[in-house]
Amino acid sequence: MSRIGQTFTALKAQNRKALIPFITAGDPGKGLTVPLMHMLVEEGADIIELGVPFSDPMADGPVIQRASERALANKVGLKDVLAMTAEFRKTNTTTPVVLMGYANPVEHMGYEAFAQAAKAAGVDGVLTVDVPPEESAGVSDVFKAHGLDPIFLLSPTTPESRVEQVAAVAGGFIYYVSLKGVTGSANLDTGEVARKLAMVRKHCDLPVGVGFGIRDAATAEAVARIADAVVVGSRIISEIETAPDGECVQRVRHLVAELRRGVDAASK
Amino acid sequence: MKLTDLPDSRGHFGPYGGIFVAETLISALDELRIEYDRARQDPAFMAEFEYELKHYVGRPSPVYHAKRLSEQYGGAQIYLKREDLNHTGAHKINNTIGQALLARRMGKKRVIAETGAGQHGVASATVAARYGMECMVYMGAEDVARQAPNVFRMKLLGATVVPVSSGSKTLKDALNEAMRDWVTNVESTFYILGTAAGPHPYPMLVRDFQCVIGRECIEQMPELTGRQPDVVIACVGGGSNAIGIFHPYIPHENVRLIGVEAGGAGVGSGKHAATLTAGTPGVLHGFRSYLMQDENGQIIETHSISAGLDYPGVGPEHSYLKDVGRAEYVAIDDDEALAAFHDLCRFEGIIPALESSHAVAHAKKLAPTMKKDQIILVNLSGRGDKDINTVAKVSGITL
Numbered sequence: 267m268s269r270i271g272q273t274f275t276a277l278k279a280q281n282r283k284a285l286i287p288f289i290t291a292g293d294p295g296k297g298l299t300v301p302l303m304h305m306l307v308e309e310g311a312d313i314i315e316l317g318v319p320f321s322d323p324m325a326d327g328p329v330i331q332r333a334s335e336r337a338l339a340n341k342v343g344l345k346d347v348l349a350m351t352a353e354f355r356k357t358n359t360t361t362p363v364v365l366m367g368y369a370n371p372v373e374h375m376g377y378e379a380f381a382q383a384a385k386a387a388g389v390d391g392v393l394t395v396d397v398p399p400e401e402s403a404g405v406s407d408v409f410k411a412h413g414l415d416p417i418f419l420l421s422p423t424t425p426e427s428r429v430e431q432v433a434a435v436a437g438g439f440i441y442y443v444s445l446k447g448v449t450g451s452a453n454l455d456t457g458e459v460a461r462k463l464a465m466v467r468k469h470c471d472l473p474v475g476v477g478f479g480i481r482d483a484a485t486a487e488a489v490a491r492i493a494d495a496v497v498v499g500s501r502i503i504s505e506i507e508t509a510p511d512g513e514c515v516q517r518v519r520h521l522v523a524e525l526r527r528g529v530d531a532a533s534k
Numbered sequence: 535m536k537l538t539d540l541p542d543s544r545g546h547f548g549p550y551g552g553i554f555v556a557e558t559l560i561s562a563l564d565e566l567r568i569e570y571d572r573a574r575q576d577p578a579f580m581a582e583f584e585y586e587l588k589h590y591v592g593r594p595s596p597v598y599h600a601k602r603l604s605e606q607y608g609g610a611q612i613y614l615k616r617e618d619l620n621h622t623g624a625h626k627i628n629n630t631i632g633q634a635l636l637a638r639r640m641g642k643k644r645v646i647a648e649t650g651a652g653q654h655g656v657a658s659a660t661v662a663a664r665y666g667m668e669c670m671v672y673m674g675a676e677d678v679a680r681q682a683p684n685v686f687r688m689k690l691l692g693a694t695v696v697p698v699s700s701g702s703k704t705l706k707d708a709l710n711e712a713m714r715d716w717v718t719n720v721e722s723t724f725y726i727l728g729t730a731a732g733p734h735p736y737p738m739l740v741r742d743f744q745c746v747i748g749r750e751c752i753e754q755m756p757e758l759t760g761r762q763p764d765v766v767i768a769c770v771g772g773g774s775n776a777i778g779i780f781h782p783y784i785p786h787e788n789v790r791l792i793g794v795e796a797g798g799a800g801v802g803s804g805k806h807a808a809t810l811t812a813g814t815p816g817v818l819h820g821f822r823s824y825l826m827q828d829e830n831g832q833i834i835e836t837h838s839i840s841a842g843l844d845y846p847g848v849g850p851e852h853s854y855l856k857d858v859g860r861a862e863y864v865a866i867d868d869d870e871a872l873a874a875f876h877d878l879c880r881f882e883g884i885i886p887a888l889e890s891s892h893a894v895a896h897a898k899k900l901a902p903t904m905k906k907d908q909i910i911l912v913n914l915s916g917r918g919d920k921d922i923n924t925v926a927k928v929s930g931i932t933l
Contacts, residue, residue: 321701321833322818324710325556325717331700343830369554369817374831396554396817400544419557423720428560443558 269362269390270415270438273312274473274494283490285310285529286475287522288366288499290317290333291350292342294506294514303354305515307361310526315393315497318347318367325395329500332507344371344380348387355388364391364417364438377405381412391415391438399435406435419443422458426465433470439495440470445478454479460492483528490532498525537784537860540851545734545821548857550850553733555820559713562720567735569640574742579635586631587746590664591621593628595747597754597911602881603894610904612897613763614914615751615779618886624916625747625775626657630726632743634661637724644668644719647726648712650677650705650771651842651889652684653916654728659693661726669693672711674704677841684920702835705771705845709819729772730849733820737849744778751911752782763911765790765900769892770810770863771842773849775915780861781851790862793852794896796838797865807836808865809848810856823850839868839924840888842916870895875918875925887916888924 267275277284287306291299303314319337323330344367351363365384372380372394384392392414397405399418406416415438420429422445433440444459463474476489477497489496502518509517535542545551553563573579587593595616604612617625630647637645645667649655655671662669671688675697678685688695701707709732716725730740755762766783768776770793780791798806806812809824816825818833826834826846838844855861866874871888874895878886886894893912901910918925926933 319832322706322710324713324819325558327714328700335700338832343832345830370825370827370833371831373817373822374814374827374829395556396820398553398555398557398560400560401552401554421556421558423558423561425561432557443556 268413268415268438269360270313273362274439277312282533283493283529284312284475284495285526286313286315286495286497287311287502287525288315288317288497289502289506290319290330290337291347292319292337292340293333293503294336296340296342296346298514299350300353301515302518304358305519306522307358309519309522311361311522313362313364313495315364315366315499316347316351318344318365318371320368320371323368327500329503329507333503344375348383348389351389352387362390363388364393365389366393366395369394369397377408381408381414384414385412389414391417393417393419393441395419399432402435410437417441420466422462429466429469433472436472439473439475440466441497442466442474442476442493443478444476454485456488456492459489463492483524483531486525486528487531490529496525496529537858540854541734541738545738547851547854549815550823550853551734551737551821553820554817554822555733556717558717558720559733562716563733563735565640570636570735570739573636573639579639583632583635587628591627591631592619593746594750594754595619597751597758599758600882603877604901606877606881607898607901609901609906610764610908610910611906612901613755613758613909613911615747615911617747617775617913617915618884618890618917622653622657622660623919624653624657624887625744625778626654626728627660628746628778629728629740629743629774630654630657630661632739633724633726634665634667637667637726638665640724642722642724644723645726646670646672646712646715646723647728648672648705648708649728650674650708650844651840652677652681652688652920653842655693655695656684656687656691658726659688659691662693663691670715671695672698672708672715674702674708675699676703677705677708680924681841681920682923705841706819706833713819729774730777730851731772731819731821731823731847737821737851740774741777741781741851744774745781747775747778747913748780748782751779755911759909762786762789763909764904765792765910766913767792767794767893767896767910768913769794769843769889769915770848770852771796771807771845771889772847773852775913777849777851779913780855784860791855791860792896793861793863794892795863795865796840796843796892797867798837800867801865805837806865807838807844807846809846810852810863811865815853818847821850823853824848839871839928840892842887842889843892864896866892866895872925872928874898884914885918886914887918888921890915
């Protein structure tokens with residue numbers, strides 16, 4: 267079983283839900299990513315989603331786009347992200363790392379070469395947001411052959427007829443995008459998300475993580491009640507963006523601790 | 535599969551094209567594909583499209599024998615397909631009418647568009663006014679500054695122009711922002727994509743709406759000259775005017791098809807937008823095609839005097855036509871395009887768009903290598919009124 271599968275199995279045995287924080291590799295500085303990753307684990311992250319910077323992050327809102335632009339200004343590319351993961355793995359061999367990004371940097375490296383390098387670096391799952399199952403023929407197989415879980419998105423606009431098709435190629439967990447729109451959008455309707463998740467679970471055995479619109483303990487708790495995992499991205503990046511120099515790790519630490527309390531409150 | 539039968543059912547032109555978008559847009563693209571499929575087999579839809587092209591756009595656009603220019607260049611006879619004479623001054627309106635009719639058919643009351651030079655923005659604002667739809671146009675902040683007359687035109691037509699300040703502040707960033715709007719408002723909104731690029735079915739449907747250009751030429755050239763041209767030349771940014779004139783000529787195997795990209799300060803300088811000439815395949819904006827990218831797969835900023843060609847990707851069908859050798863692609867730099875711009879002004883009394891001037895500039899190079907009884911057909915995709923400020927500026931003149 268993959269590290270992601272083991273993580274969800276262990277959480278289930280404890281009747282707990284997963285917290286999956288997202289940070290963009292190389293933001294705010296090249297040297298801060300690995301310390302941030304370790305801190306996230308200390309504060310209760312079960313899986314880390316590490317954003318691969320891309321020049322044209324079409325599915326992201328302004329907050330994550332700015333994180334990408336800062337990381338690119340720090341000259342961080344896909345190879346650096348793999349190196350950071352390998353560095354993290356020197357002292358952490360248990361927390362899964364999922365790379366989240368866009369197709370082109372991976373395509374440019376070559377899917378086979380990327381899968382080999384990612385596995386060697388200690389990556390567990392890969393989400394390429396602009397590669398839907400229709401275009402992933404072959405790619406998912408390459409990832410799976412190297413022991414990487416191909417993570418796919420489902421959204422409020424995904425028809426029921428399509429869920430099975432996505433589930434057939436997906437691995438690790440399903441990432442349910444709770445809102446139409448880009449990352450960082452507001453207003454989460456958990457009732458609507460719950461109805462949709464019930465439909466998803468009819469067709470899919472994988473754990474389901476929910477992202478978009480989670481910003482504090484209360485929203486984290488509400489989502490943890492209905493999902494297997496809570497994914498938080500833009501809210502964390504905002505904290506990184508607004509933190510005074512030198513205070514970034516500490517500020518994110520407080521936020522993640524709060525989110526953890528919210529997620530755990532759902533299990534009580 | 536025959537070249538003219540492409541794309542396949544999932545939008546692939548060989549290895550290019552496809553649907554590379556986040557999950558939220560998949561159902562909207564499915565809906566568009568299904569509705570377009572119905573529309574193009576619906577005689578009433580096609581009849582209305584043709585009626586609008588004739589009575590609102592002013593089609594067919596003429597083909598004109600540029601005799602003085604041909605004499606000046608010495609060699610082949612140069613003919614111009616006068617898309618600059620269309621309503622709104624460019625070929626872009628052919629596509630926006632088609633897509634607006636589709637939007638109306640699908641019950642969408644709000645349309646959005648991205649624009650580079652502003653021609654597609656103006657054409658979108660125009661059809662939105664014509665059919666009573668709300669219109670929002672995304673435009674790179676840098677393009678807003680260099681295309682002020684078109685920005686004002688869009689506002690006069692009732693559209694809201696949103697300057698985009700992310701990334702390189704040009705067409706690619708406007709496209710990102712339009713996609714973000716669409717993903718947020720996907721149920722109420724129709725995205726009028728301006729070029730033969732983006733996720734399937736856009737490259738196919740934009741091509742189909744633009745093919746009126748080439749189909750008219752195939753009728754007009756024999757009437758004027760007794761035969762089809764030896765060479766067809768068109769400028770290529772995203773590639774909609776080029777695919778519109780090329781596609782109907784694909785089965786005419788003796789007709790050479792040449793796409794002209796923006797060479798900017800010269801392909802060797804790195805400051806250009808010659809994607810097919812100097813790029814490599816990759817995935818951007820929902821499709822696979824040649825791209826301008828660095829060693830990490832990041833998209834590179836492009837440079838051209840012409841905002842409409844300043845794009846780091848290119849329509850997927852052009853990538854395929856290049857690979858299979860049915861079309862050739864060359865680059866023309868800023869200075870060569872400007873010289874051709876002035877030639878057409880002075881010898882023919884036509885002020886061409888800087889985009890189209892790239893195509894004329896390549897005719898200038900090619901004509902002297904051909905015989906006097908040979909024929910070059912240039913797609914004059916747009917008029918140049920919008921560019922006079924740019925041309926004045928490079929000439930050191932303040933208007």
